[in-house]
Amino acid sequence: MSGHHDVHSGVHSEHGASAGEHSGRARNPVVKVLDLAWLEFEKPDLDRAEAFAHAFGFATALRTADGLQLRGTDPGSPCVLIRRAARSRFVGPAFRAADAADLRRLAEATGARPVPLPEALGGLTVDLADPSRLRVRVVAGTHELASLPAQQPHLFNFGHDLVRANATQRPPRAPARVQRLGHVVFQTTRYRETLDWYLRNLGLIVSDFLYYPGQRERGPVMSFIRCDRGAVPADHHTLALTLGPSNRYVHSAYQVADLDALAAGGEYLREQGYRRSWGIGRHIQGSQIFDYWRDPDGFMVEHFSDGDMFDCTLEPGWAPMSASGLAQWGPPATKDFLGLEPGVESLRELRAIVGALRRDNEFDLRRLRGLLKVANS
Template sequence: MPMSRTAHQDLHSERGALRGEHPGRSRNPVIRVADLAWLEFEKPDLDRAEVFALDFGFSVAARTPDALWLRGTFAGPPCMVIRRGRASRFVGPAFRAAGPADLDRLARATGSAVREADVPGGGRAVGLLDPSGLPVRVVHGTRELPALPGQRPLLLNSGTAPLRTNAVQRPPREPSRIQRLGHVVLETRVFGRALDWYLDTLGMIVSDFLFLDGQRDRGPTMAFLRCDRGTEAVDHHTLALHLGPGDGYVHSAYQVTDLDAIAAGGEYLAERGYRRSWGIGRHIQGSQLFDYWRDPDRLMLEHFADGDLFSRDLEPGWAPMSGSGLAQWGPPVTRDFLGASPSPAKVREVLRALRGDNELDPARLLGLMKAMTS
């Protein structure tokens, strides 16, 4: 049963839903996915992609002339595949079904087919398109990789309960060893349709909504979605969606051990000439410690640690969208992170969006621009 608004406010957010606002979940979804399985990309230079991947902290699970599979240290499937392509681009996410019957149910409900998954170790998959036109796969039965040695969290002395005596702290200057895939963030011009599709089709539920100042009556413009695994607590968000002039990938996030792993790994990346987009800081929605970087093709990836975990019981929070509201502490949010750097391509993207059949109109666009500078 949903928690009371008082408990909701005390535990999660100062604001809950108003009467008649989006409930943040579907009454009867087709299935309930268990987690993200992996993300799929294309890049023309797999050798360069592998160098960055190792510097960022991935391990290589498999390599062929035309594909690179990357993994973290936790047991499970690889968390990223990069296939050889003509340009660097995000192809789409793959979600993990809770059981084999879910694939059959999903295929019947969507008029799709269950096919063999073209991944190392086999498995089955259903291929779909979300309302933005993004390919989405739901998979089951893929091979689980055994765990690898990981970075140990440092013992921290705090207050009256010291854990470390007669020993010094010297975190090594090395890549932040990735543990697992955490989430992906997508931009869409059809936010409302995309949100409802992920709730109705994949059974995800909303942890937090963001709305534009003065436009709450028009509904939210960003949602942080988690998987519904009942009483089991899961990541605050596995998928985040926000309204914007573009369609597709914004960034993806990968869990590491702790703050020292984030910081030392960031120094390692900086020494090798990679570009930080924003960080280090701590988010508000999700509470993660974060650090954002650009790969050689300017795709954004995040190291994170210490994120919130929610069970099904927690209701969505509601908060105004703002640039300053993205972090509890840390450096000011950058234009690069917000995608707000002016360019001819960005102007063309905005003009196409304003002319199209979508949810981005001049009032929404001005509200988004105001939010990101507030």
Template sequence: MNDPEPTPVSTADAHQGLHSEQGALRGEHPGRAAQPVIKVVDLAWLEFTKPDLDRAETFAHDFGFTTAARTDDTLYLRGALAGTHCLVIRRGPASRFVGPVFQAADAADLDRLARATGHEVRPLTEHGGGRVVDLLDPSGIPVRVVHGVAEQPARPVQQPLVFNTGATAAARVNATQRPPRKPAQAERLGHLVLSTRVFHRALDWYLQHLGLIVSDFLYLDGQRDRGPTMAFIRCDRGSEPADHHTLAMHLGPDNGYVHSAYQVADLDALAAGGEYLRERGYRHSWGIGRHIQGSQIFDYWRDPDRFMLEHFTDGDLFDNTLEPGWAAMSASGLAQWGPPASRDFLGTSPSPGMLFQAISALREDNEIDRTRLLGLMKALNS
């Protein structure tokens, strides 16, 4: 099979009034690979291990998932929209993020990816079936690409509320607004955020192997000449709009999971669902607010194993014509409105573990050096 021709990209005035104050300077990272191996169409699911599946399932239902299937050793969780399950939690000795699973556009893409990487296509014998190629990204995180997994049919969804807005609008008459305090129904998996000590290598790997493209770059103040330190990355579906980011990555002293995000119906579902979680004693991390990169309304929570999960609604959708935006990284630049980003969300609460990660990163061969580390600390406190 011949490799697909690259899709033409418009570069005309891609930033004014859209998603960034400025675009790239001459010679900066283009935000996409010229000839990617394949172009994945979405995240399929995320994989974790946890020792207590009962506790994991209880939180999952409180957060808004439903159980798609469960065995003695594995829990499959889904959202309300049609598609694959969005979380797989396997019983294990410790709570651990395993890695992301992406969806290939067709079966031939799996074969092409396997040939290009020296791996094999093998059948998936668990819930949903299908075929998979197992890879390892430059950070050491397992990455799977699947095709042919059985999709779950859509379930009845939580409906957005009807609003009376403007001077003359009367969409809701003789009816009150009483959104119930219940779990905010998770509709689908939206995105995953990772931290990596080898940001540039990992970024290029995802762009080249999976055909992802960058929506926005962030760089450290005074260090733009050294390149970006965070990227918000979307799927390239051509003219079909995709989420502003399906994957986000930033340079940091550790490798691995930062948070994952799940779409809900609207602001009221998000807020009432948050009250439901608060009443049940779960830890709130940050929100409610509206992000800048991606524009989504957000609310962040910790599960009982301290993994961070986000409810979001009203995120940006971009087609493949938009070039990456560029902006300086700062804690205050994470939101248009809402409370200041918490230490818990930023991961800046002092701890022996945090100090160990920083020292370890400085001693290893990676992209973390003293100037980068000080720049990251400054950004997270600005």
């Protein structure tokens, strides 16, 4: 078909931005964080939250009357902290600084001050607010949890390369054991301002930009952002930001051993009565094999495996955004994943669109047209 753009090719450019476009990194960031440490939520029913967490593949690191800490099998911090509250709410992320000196440098640059974290976590935090008014913690010196027994990946016979003989493959239909927290995705009405805030203050760098078809000259509307560890490869994205009519959590992602763990774990979740949002498939940006679920409080969470790892030398890729461009293979993106499923969430987003168009922010009428075009692509 003449003029058709193949969303499955040419999506990462080694040449980076064109003249005048965003470079995808700050020249002199205040600090360079190493990774996500954890995510914090509030939920009214900790028993219900813990039951889903165990079915999803977390282990409980700590349970009190008013709090829950969930962890993966990797050593380090808990992945998720949940505090009992009257309503469900995403509180914010915590990023790990290299050391206390970086924490002090960040505090001096922002006018914040390091304060002690609860004894169960240890260490210090500098609490900031990004331009979307999301609380962002940067932590150092926290307690390190020892590793737990990990789910072992399977041996595969690839083509004629025989590594398994006289043995069957029988992945158990059991929870996929979460290894670690991989990334979190936010939507913001002030995308460019928020993006620059993370690059400037936390030293993150962009792996891929997406723009609305026909609107590249207006700049990107989504970015997949990784930690800058120099020559040490980091996850393709630790944070992803997307422009939209409201400031909100979109989803978070947790690594598991392999496709069998992800698929068999998904069958276990389905049998327990939990709701898949979208999957199983393989993404384009990041290349992860993915499977998305909704927890009982409506938060979207992802199992992933086999994601891209980039060092600091790769420049950002640029690609048009489309629903069909979200995956290389797998079922079409669902209405639930795209936020189009009729219900409370889609009604809330519709109201947010009306409000956003009345306010001074980056989500204007032309951006709305671009978003609707993406949703129907």
